[in-house]
Amino acid sequence: MTDTRTDASGTAADPTGRIVLLTTSHRVAPGLLSFAAWETLRAADRVLCADPAHPQLPYLREAGIAVEDVRPDAQELVDACAGGRTVVVVPSGEGDQRLTDGLARLAGSGRVSMPDLELLPGSYDLPGARLLDVVQVMDRVRRECPWTSQQTHEGLTKYAIEEAYELVEAIEEGDRDALREELGDVLLQVVFHARIAEEDAEEPWSVDDVAGDLVAKLVHRHPHVFGDATAKTPEDVHAHWQATKAVEKQRESVTDGIPLGQPALALAAKLAARVRGGDVPVELPAGEGIGYELLALAARAEAEGVDPETALRAAARAYRDAIRVAEGVKE
Incomplete structure (x- = not known):
């Protein structure tokens, strides 16, 4: 007699059966599964999991899903x-390559009546989920x-700059x-420093604190997005x-918060920008020598909307290319 069992949707089930590989993301809190996943689990004849430490198991059992601690091979699963x-x-977070390879071999043999095989994502990664892996x-x-x-923080400083x-x-070369x-x-530098900070004996903080501060800053400084302010340009x-x-x-001065250790052209342009933006009535200092000439050029570039560091690097790259051509270096 032909089996006419029905699935969760009420349609007649395939007599050869159905295998569902239910994948879940370890980056999503366990127990948060899609509606389709819960419906499939509740309608299933058997639910198998070979990993007794799988984070979903306590939540499945709490929901009344009987889960068997079984790791069948491909033929046993078909049977x-x-x-x-x-x-x-x-399957576990790493999947079950042995099982999937075995099912593929059986399906390709042509000697076995295969059940329907479905890959059902029970939970999906949200944007940024791989940051948890980092x-x-x-x-x-x-x-x-x-x-x-x-x-240490101090020992890693040079790497942050590099x-x-x-x-x-990479940006200026256009190399995506x-x-x-x-x-x-x-x-990596951000995560590394945040991880070191967790070990501070007196005032530890983590990458979550860094991210939380950043979120608060972005929200606070964008009242036209998150508040009632208006910004059209x-x-x-x-x-x-x-x-x-x-x-x-x-700040007591428009110069507060400007790092003096940055490249000199960038420093000069930043000072000029603060003066202009703060409407401070001060002129460029008068003096002789290349330093004062460069200061004037940096202030002029900033006023014209040009980043002097970027402009000089572009000119320097052209100079480098000309040198290589003169040396007969082939690109």
């Missing part, structure tokens, strides 16, 4: 579907790597592959930003 049964397999990997590297475990310059170079890589290297946005910063920082 379990006989008579139109539905078997759900909940934090986890950094934590392990910090604990287990002999070099990484000894690093990575920032390499990022700028390098840009992606260098952004990762800059992110980039100039309006800049005005909001500067006004909010002024209230936050309570």
Whole structure:
């Protein structure tokens, strides 16, 4: 007699059965599964999971789902579907390559009547979810790597500067592959320093605190996005930003907060920008020598909307190319 069992949707089930591989993301809180996943689990004849430590198991059992601690091979799984049964397999986070390869071999052999095979994502990663992996990997590297475990904020300073310059170079070269890589290297510096900060005996903080501060700052400084303020032009946005910063920082001088250790041209341009934006009645200092000439050029560039560092780097790259041509170097 033909089995006429029905699935959760009320349609007749395939007599060869159905295998559902239910994948879940370890980056999403366990128990938060899609509606389709819960419906499939409740309608299944058997639910199998070979990983007794799988984070979803307590929540499945709390919901009344009977989960068997079984790791079948491909043939055993096909046999379990006989008579139109539905078997759900909940693989570990690493998946079950042995099982999927075995099912592929059976399907390709042409000698086995295969059940329907479905891959059902029970939960999905949200945008930015891989950042959780970065934090986890950094934590392990910090604990287990002999070099990484000894690093300090001070010892890593030079790397932060180097990575920032390499990022700028990738942008200016228009190399998108390098840009992606260098952004990762800059992110590493952020996560690395935050991980070190967790170990501070007196005032520890983590990457979550860094991210939380950043979120609060972005929301506070964008009242035209998150509040009632209005900004129709980039100039309006800049005005909001500067006004909010002024209230936050309570600076005595427009020069407060400008790092003096940055490249000299950038420093000169930043000072000129603060003077212009703050409407400070001060003229460029009079003096003789190349330093004062460069200061005047940097202030002029800033007033004309040109970043002097970027402009000089572009000219320097052209100079470098000319030198290589003169030397007969082939690109």
